[in-house]
Amino acid sequence: MAMDVEEALCDLLRRTEFSLQLDESTLPGNEALLLAYVRFIKDEQLTEEFLFSRELSTDAKGESIFRVVDHFFKQKAIPLKNIIAVATYGAPSIVGCYRDFVSYLKQMVPEVMCIHRQQLAVKHMSxxxxxxxxxxxxxxxxxxxxxxxxxxxxxxxxxxxxxxxxxxxxxxxxxxxxxxxxxxxxxxxxxxxxxxxxxxxxxxxxxxxxxxxxxxxxxxxxxxxxxxxxxxxxxxxxxxxxxxxxxxxxxxxxxxxxxxxxxxxxxxxxxxxxxxxxxxxxxxxxxxxxxxxxxxxxxxxxxxxxx
Structure with missing residues (x-):
């Protein structure tokens, strides 16, 4: 049943423009986990769905994150150009200036809009x-x-x-x-x-x-x-x-x-x-x-x- 739900969602994303949200979590064993969510319009209603979770086995650099996302999209035959916006939580590996996930994505989809969420209380300190x-x-x-x-x-x-x-x-x-x-x-x-x-x-x-x-x-x-x-x-x-x-x-x-x-x-x-x-x-x-x-x-x- 889970496979059917995933396939139905991926089939919809192949034909629909959507926004992508990336987040990162940590498992009890200290493994880094990448979480992806999508938001799109279905039946004239804004819908949000969980897309996938993947373990970051090597590191959490921007290039590694992009490879995980790109591999999933290629595996499911979802065009990257369908991504019209990306919402991120503000980590340097996601939204840094040069070697971050967003810069790699923009090489493939130059017109994508990026929304950065600042979520660290101590981002600027003395x-x-x-x-x-x-x-x-x-x-x-x-x-x-x-x-x-x-x-x-x-x-x-x-x-x-x-x-x-x-x-x-x-x-x-x-x-x-x-x-x-x-x-x-x-x-x-x-x-x-x-x-x-x-x-x-x-x-x-x-x-x-x-x-x-x-x-x-x-x-x-x-x-x-x-x-x-x-x-x-x-x-x-x-x-x-x-x-x-x-x-x-x-x-x-x-x-x-x-x-x-x-x-x-x-x-x-x-x-x-x-x-x-x-x-x-x-x-x-x-x-x-x-x-x-x-x-x-x-x-x-x-x-x-x-x-």
């Missing part, structure tokens, strides 16, 4: 926050690089290391991994100190940064989940993004007064923070930058358009 994130990535990758260290973490963290990978090409998973990292912060810092005392010390010094980024990613991921629905339109998008943008301004005001009550992990560390605290100033600047990026990237439609 150098301080970026350094803190890199220290987290270094600690996780060092633990994952050795079986002995990995087994030590499993003993200390009750077999929760399946969540411990923060690859640079999987931007969507970074937020969830950062949240899990902070939940296991003490264990990870302790294990890191067994090999690199300096890394452990810098992790402990930047613990507040990790808490702040984990809190923010949690909120941003919750907003993104609201946008992952069928039949999304301008009005629904505005009803989700506009309140979130307003909350960012509120978060900044509260943190600037030394009241990080909306950031639970950060508030637990800094119970009575000073408004002159350098950390607080860094977080306020980042929230302001994030608010500006969101307003510019989201292009919130005016009320006249929504009406």
């Amino acid at each position: 150098s301080r926050l970026n350094e803190s994130l890199q220290y987290v990535i270094t600690a996780v990758n060092r633990i994952r690089s050795g079986c002995l260290k990995d087994s030590c973490v499993k003993k200390r963290t009750k077999n929760r290391t399946d969540f411990f990978c923060i690859p640079k090409f999987r931007l969507l998973s970074r937020g969830a991994r950062l949240i899990r990292f902070y939940e296991l912060f003490e264990s990870v810092a302790s294990i890191s100190g067994d090999e690199d005392v300096a890394l452990r010390d810098i992790l402990e010094l930047r613990q507040a940064d990790t808490a702040y980024l984990a809190d923010l990613c949690e909120k941003f991921n919750a907003m993104n989940l609201q946008l992952r629905v069928d039949h999304l339109n301008l009005m629904k998008t505005k009803s989700v993004i506009s309140p979130f943008a307003s909350k960012l301004a509120l978060y900044k005001r509260n943190i600037s007064r030394g009241e990080p009550c909306q950031f639970l992990k950060l508030a637990e560390l800094k119970r009575c923070p000073d408004s002159c605290d350098q950390d607080i100033q860094v977080y306020c600047e980042h929230l302001e930058m994030f608010h500006g990026d969101l307003m510019m990237g989201a292009m919130i439609p005016p009320n006249l358009v929504c009406q």
